[in-house]
Amino acid sequence: MSSHFFQPRFEDLPSVVPVFPLTGALLLPEGHLPLTIFEPRYLAMTLDCLGQGRLFAMGQPRDPTQDPSPLYSVACLGRVVSFVETGDGRLGITLEGVCRLKLLEEKELHRGYRRFAVDYTPFAADMQPAPTAPSPDPDFMPVLKAYAEANGLNLDWKALREIPREALVTSLAMACPFEPSEKQALLEAPTPAERATLLTSLLRIGAASPITGGSRQ
Secondary structure (H helix, E strand, O other), rough: OOOOOOOOOHHHHOEEHHHHEEEOOOOEEOEEEEEEEEEEHHHHHHHHOOOOOEEEEEEEEOOOOOOOOEEEOEEEEEEEEEEEEOOOOOEEEEEHEEEEHHHEEOEEEEOEEEEEEHHHHHHHHHHOOOOOOOOOOHHHHHHHHHHHHHHHHHHHHHHHOOOOOOHHHHHHHOOOOHHHHHHHHHHHHOOOHHHHHHHHHHHHHHHHEEEEEEEOO
């Protein structure tokens, strides 16, 4: 991961973080996730974070019908890199992925939002530059084309070919309408190369069984 003035150091990451539970939302290290914040508890969370390092985590509920729901144990810390007031009581923000984490003990609610003690240790490599770029999978682009055609997606293929492979995998993993359990599997993939392999498999499945109405045919 690139280092700059605003990027927190691994040793400075907070040991207790707010968590925004959102089904189907995937944040990966170095990925960018746009969000519209409107619930009072998450507006409070975002405003608190803006004054305290601009950091909170995205996590997936195990059972979206429950509130609060148990969460998957692996989530991703994000940093608010931009925000704007919409004029109707909402905030539009962009969250940049920093580092994955393990959720440990849940703390008491603060201003209505959830907070957890966390452990970043298993994912320290998320904040280190990759030693070498992963080798391109020769099947990746043909599989992506088949997925796009099956799902009626109009993609800029020239632009896609110019994006570094790891950045492309991150963007597609976050943007494609996979099932929540598939999104979680992409998040938990141990290495970028393994995430790319899993993404290729999911694209291949999605090409054979297109998404309609948020679920596979």
